[in-house]
Amino acid sequence: QVQLVQSGAEVKKPGASVKVSCKASGYTFTGYYMHWVRQAPGQGLEWMGRITPSSGDTNYAQKFLGRVTMTRDTSIRTAYMELSRLRSDDTAVYYCAAEYNWFDPWGQGTLVTVSS
Amino acid sequence: QAVVTQETSLTVSPGGTVTLTCGSSTGAVTSGHYPYWFQQKPGQAPRTLIYDASNKHSWTPARFSGSLLGGKAALTLSGAQPEDEAEYYCFLFYSGVWVFGGGTTLTVL
Numbered sequence: 715q716v717q718l719v720q721s722g723a724e725v726k727k728p729g730a731s732v733k734v735s736c737k738a739s740g741y742t743f744t745g746y747y748m749h750w751v752r753q754a755p756g757q758g759l760e761w762m763g764r765i766t767p768s769s770g771d772t773n774y775a776q777k778f779l780g781r782v783t784m785t786r787d788t789s790i791r792t793a794y795m796e797l798s799r800l801r802s803d804d805t806a807v808y809y810c811a812a813e814y815n816w817f818d819p820w821g822q823g824t825l826v827t828v829s830s
Numbered sequence: 831q832a833v834v835t836q837e838t839s840l841t842v843s844p845g846g847t848v849t850l851t852c853g854s855s856t857g858a859v860t861s862g863h864y865p866y867w868f869q870q871k872p873g874q875a876p877r878t879l880i881y882d883a884s885n886k887h888s889w890t891p892a893r894f895s896g897s898l899l900g901g902k903a904a905l906t907l908s909g910a911q912p913e914d915e916a917e918y919y920c921f922l923f924y925s926g927v928w929v930f931g932g933g934t935t936l937t938v939l
Contacts, residue, residue, distance in 0.1 A: 758933040773926045776831045820875040
């Protein structure tokens with residue numbers, strides 16, 4: 715079936731980087747934008763950016779410019795989101811979401827905890 | 831970057847009707863913003879209710895409808911059910927970037 719499976723939870727120290735993966739199945743990976751969205755504990759949704767899997771082109775939210783890098787490996791149908799120079803307020807659940815079926819599916823979410 | 835505004839919280843009685851709205855700091859919300867409405871329940875990923883302002887997803891209950899109204903996107907719930915208690919997010923497109931609203935907590939009480 716159509717699904718996105720994300721990598722597992724991460725604990726990082728301030729200043730470090732984290733790379734979250736999102737493996738797609740059940741649809742044409744290169745045919746649809748892949749978005750990354752995060753949600754801090756008890757807070758709202760925040761769009762981070764998107765990647766065009768066929769070309770690797772990216773669009774990032776202004777807030778994350780210079781700190782986020784979205785990439786993909788089409789051979790294994792996987793998208794990646796790397797966030798650098800982590801701060802405590804980057805603690806959040808990070809989701810990938812494909813624009814395949816009007817923003818469906820979403821991954822299960824990856825909790826990234828930033829703590830010293 | 832644009833700011834998308836939503837009501838912080840709303841309450842509706844069971845069986846009642848409520849309208850959630852979504853505004854943009856750049857001016858009127860139009861079809862060119864491709865407005866989405868997502869529903870999110872605790873511990874779950876968001877789920878699309880409405881796309882392109884008024885189109886329902888395959889799983890969207892008939893009691894939900896979307897529209898453009900008075901320069902805003904609107905989500906109307908007619909005949910609220912207890913299971914509609916959730917967080918609702920508006921999502922707008924601005925020339926290559928997307929922006930979420932802050933979300934509306936809907937209480938059915």
